[in-house]
Amino acid sequence: MDILTKNPFQVWEHFKQRTDLFYEHESVYAEIVFPKERGDGFCAQVKKSPGENQAQLETSYFIGVDRFPNTNQSIYVAPKLNRSPIENTEDWVEVDYIKMLFQSLSNPELMEDLEELFIIKWDEEEIELKGQQDFLTPFLVVQFLGVVKNIVRKGLKKSYYRVEQNLKNRIKGKILVGQTIKQNHFKHKYLDNYCSYEEFGINGIENRLLKKALEFVKPYLYSHTGIIEGKGITDLFNFINPAFSQVPSNFDFSELRKVKRNPFYKDYTQALDLAEKILRRFGYNISNSSKTVMKSTPPFWIDMSKLFEIYVLGLLKKEFSNSVKFQYKTHWNELDYILKNKDYQLVIDAKYKTIYSTHYDIHDIRQISGYARLKNVRKELGITDDDAVVPNCLIVYPTFMDDCANFNNRPLLANPINTFKNIYKIGVNLPIQNNQIVKKN
16 A cells, blocks of 8 residues: 655544545555554544545544554654634644643542553554654653652552672571682682572562662653653652662663562552553663653553543542542443532533533433433432432533633532533633644644
C-alpha cells in the first residue's frame, strides 16, 4: 500500500473526517483498527471502501502514537478538544493531561485504576517524533512519583537481603572461600574473611530499584520544567527523596529478573512496574534522562476517558468525601459513582464528551437510566422496591468554563436534561496547556 509522505500523520481526539492518508485503491477495501486493550472499541481506525478516493480516519478518546501495520506510516493523536459548541470552529485547546493526572494522584485509592490508563508496545520498533511533544515520558514520571509518595507515607518496606562483605577478624554467615583467598590471604590478612550473610532492613532489591529510578527521574525533572508543572512536581520529588537517603543505589540492571512482586504490597507492585518502564524508556542510560527532547517513542496509547473518570472522582471526593462510592459493582454492571448523603442520592456517570455543553448522547442516557433501575443500586440509595421513585441521575462532562473548576458550593441538579425525567448534567473544568487556545491544524 502506497502511503503519503506526511509522517507521523497528526490529528487529535474525537477526530473524524476524510483524509488523503492513503492513495486510491479502487479494488481494495482497507480497514486498519488500533484496538483498545480492554473491552470493545478502538483507539483509532481507518476505513476505505472500494471506489472511494479518500479514507475515513476516526479517533476516539485516546491520545498517543502508533504505526499503521505493514507500513512505515505512523499516527500521532494529540490531546486537543474543541471548546466551542459550534462545530467546525477553530476554538481548540490542548488539554493538560499531566495536570489532570497530578491532581488525581492525591487520592491513594485511585492507584489501582491508574494501571488501566495506558498501553505501551515495548516490543515494537520506536517511532520518531518529528517536532511533536513526547506524551509518554512525563506521564510515566508523574504516575511513578504519585505511587512512590504513598509508599513513603506508609514507610519503606523492610525485607531480608543478602550482603557480601569483607569482615575483619570475624565470621558472619557463610565464608566465600575464593574471595577470601583473593582479597585477604594473598595479602597476608589471614584473620579476615569475605562473608555472605542476610540482613533485615530497607536496603532490599525492591527499594534499590526505586532508588535507581528516582536517580533517573531527577535530571529529567530539571531539564523538563516547561513540560511538567514545576513547583508541584518538584515538591513531590523533594518529599520522596529523603526517605531513600539510606538506601544504596548500587542496583545492577541484571537484577531486574530477581525483583519479586508481592500482591500484598499493591503500591510496591505498581511502583516497581513503573520503575522498570522508566528505566526502559531511558534505555537504561541516565544520560538520556537529562535530554531536553526525546526523539522517539515506543507506540503507546493513553486513555483520556479513564483519566477523566479518575479526575472527576478526585473532585467528588474533595467535596463529598466518603459519601462517594467509586466503580460500584452489581452483577455484570459497574457504575462510575454513587453519591449518597443528606442532600443527594445520585447515580453519577463521567462522560468525556464536550457534546453535553449543548446537547446529549441518547446512548449515555439509556445507560445511566438502566443503572438507576437496578435493584441493588436502588437499595444502595435507600429506595425500596415499593417506592415508585426514579433515582436522580447526573452526567459529568468536560468544559472549559473557569467557574466550573470543582463541585464546591455548586448545586448538582441545577441543569436538567429536559427531555428526560430526573436526568441532569454538570460540567467540570479541564486544565489547559499554558492556558492558551490552540488553533486547529
